[in-house]
Amino acid sequence: MGRPRGSVLLAHWHKYPTIQEAGRELAGAVASLLSAAVARNGHASLAVPGGTTPSPFLAALSDKDLPWGQVTLMPTDERFVEPHEEQSNERMILACMPAIACGLARWVSFHVEGATLGAAAIELDIRVRSLPPLDVVVLGMGADGHIASLFPGDPFLGVSAGQHVVPTRPVGLSPRLSLSPERLVAAGRVFLLVAGEAKRNALERATGQTPLEAPVSLLLRRPEALNIYWSANG
Numbered sequence: 110m111g112r113p114r115g116s117v118l119l120a121h122w123h124k125y126p127t128i129q130e131a132g133r134e135l136a137g138a139v140a141s142l143l144s145a146a147v148a149r150n151g152h153a154s155l156a157v158p159g160g161t162t163p164s165p166f167l168a169a170l171s172d173k174d175l176p177w178g179q180v181t182l183m184p185t186d187e188r189f190v191e192p193h194e195e196q197s198n199e200r201m202i203l204a205c206m207p208a209i210a211c212g213l214a215r216w217v218s219f220h221v222e223g224a225t226l227g228a229a230a231i232e233l234d235i236r237v238r239s240l241p242p243l244d245v246v247v248l249g250m251g252a253d254g255h256i257a258s259l260f261p262g263d264p265f266l267g268v269s270a271g272q273h274v275v276p277t278r279p280v281g282l283s284p285r286l287s288l289s290p291e292r293l294v295a296a297g298r299v300f301l302l303v304a305g306e307a308k309r310n311a312l313e314r315a316t317g318q319t320p321l322e323a324p325v326s327l328l329l330r331r332p333e334a335l336n337i338y339w340s341a342n343g
Contacts, residue, residue, distance in 0.1 A: 119334035132165030140173040159198025167205035179215040186258035186287040187219035228275040243296040254323030258287035
């Protein structure tokens with residue numbers, strides 16, 4: 110991978126034939142980090158993605174013998190829909206992780222009943238900023254290089270004024286709520302879970318792009334290398 114002048118781009122690739130294998134291995138790595146954080150601090154926190162690709166990872170993580178009562182989880186982003194709707198990331202995550210659904214782990218919902226998108230973002234920002242920095246973040250990525258609900262050209266990719274949760278309105282898609290660039294970059298460890306050649310190519314292009322062009326490049330500029338769990342097939 111090439112490096113633009115003045116940038117530090119670091120990535121460790123972990124390659125697997127299937128997303129199921131990638132998900133299982135990622136779950137083991139994340140579980141170890143959460144256990145270490147609980148042992149060190151008495152608590153741990155994790156943000157996880159929605160969509161279809163993360164399902165095997167979430168199911169494998171849910172099977173781990175973790176001190177779930179000392180773990181706080183949240184989505185990396187959420188569509189501005191009702192929590193029971195099919196498009197809801199929360200709906201998918203809870204279905205894959207009984208530890209959350211039955212109340213063993215603390216879940217920070219990104220749904221605010223009756224609020225507008227802007228009002229929901231303000232309330233969630235207050236809620237999330239009261240929590241310590243995330244120990245671990247797992248993200249997916251689109252073929253356009255978007256992460257969470259931060260899409261190319263989003264104004265929050267420049268300066269989000271210290272916000273922790275931001276409202277986004279991607280062109281042609283539903284409005285969303287997303288962890289801000291600052292909150293994602295400040296996490297202790299960040300993992301990317303992706304599948305297929307198109308996304309591998311997008312990551313290679315991102316090494317020569319700005320965050321406004323490819324939001325995933327934010328993660329490649331962290332001091333600690335980005336761990337990429339990639340599978341050839343979804």
